[in-house]
Amino acid sequence: MSDSSFDCVSCGACCFSRNPRYLSLLPWDAGRSLPADSLFSEQGQTFVKFECGHCVHLDLSNGKAACGIYEDRPEACRAFRAGSFECVKARRANGIMGERVRLVAA
Numbered sequence: 001m002s003d004s005s006f007d008c009v010s011c012g013a014c015c016f017s018r019n020p021r022y023l024s025l026l027p028w029d030a031g032r033s034l035p036a037d038s039l040f041s042e043q044g045q046t047f048v049k050f051e052c053g054h055c056v057h058l059d060l061s062n063g064k065a066a067c068g069i070y071e072d073r074p075e076a077c078r079a080f081r082a083g084s085f086e087c088v089k090a091r092r093a094n095g096i097m098g099e100r101v102r103l104v105a106a
């Protein structure tokens with residue numbers, strides 16, 4: 001995405017959620033190397049763990065929001081397009097760097 005206002009490593013909003021079951025794996029994720037200790041299963045569905053309001057793979061060091069498993073990130077993350085309707089919705093709901101989720105969690 002050429003629009004710098006949708007620079008994902010300066011945002012990370014879609015990697016935040018108050019819902020611990022926000023990110024579920026899909027059939028296409030079966031061949032991906034996702035760390036087993038970052039996953040949990042409930043009623044036949046597998047989810048990526050969220051802690052402190054964000055995905056456990058989100059690296060917030062150095063003032064950036066980087067995916068720690070970018071090459072192996074789940075299908076749902078791959079389908080999430082910067083600048084899309086869902087992206088704008090996540091930024092409104094969670095805030096840049098998840099500031100709205102973090103305020104609630106604090």
Ligand code: SF4
Pocket residue numbers: 005006007008009011012013014015080081082083087088090091
């Ligand atoms: S909310 Fe949009 S701009 Fe922010 S990280 Fe997600 S896709 Fe990128």
Ligand code: SF4
Pocket residue numbers: 014015023055056057058059066067068069070073074077
């Ligand atoms: S796997 Fe990566 S892109 Fe997907 S929610 Fe977690 S940190 Fe974000």
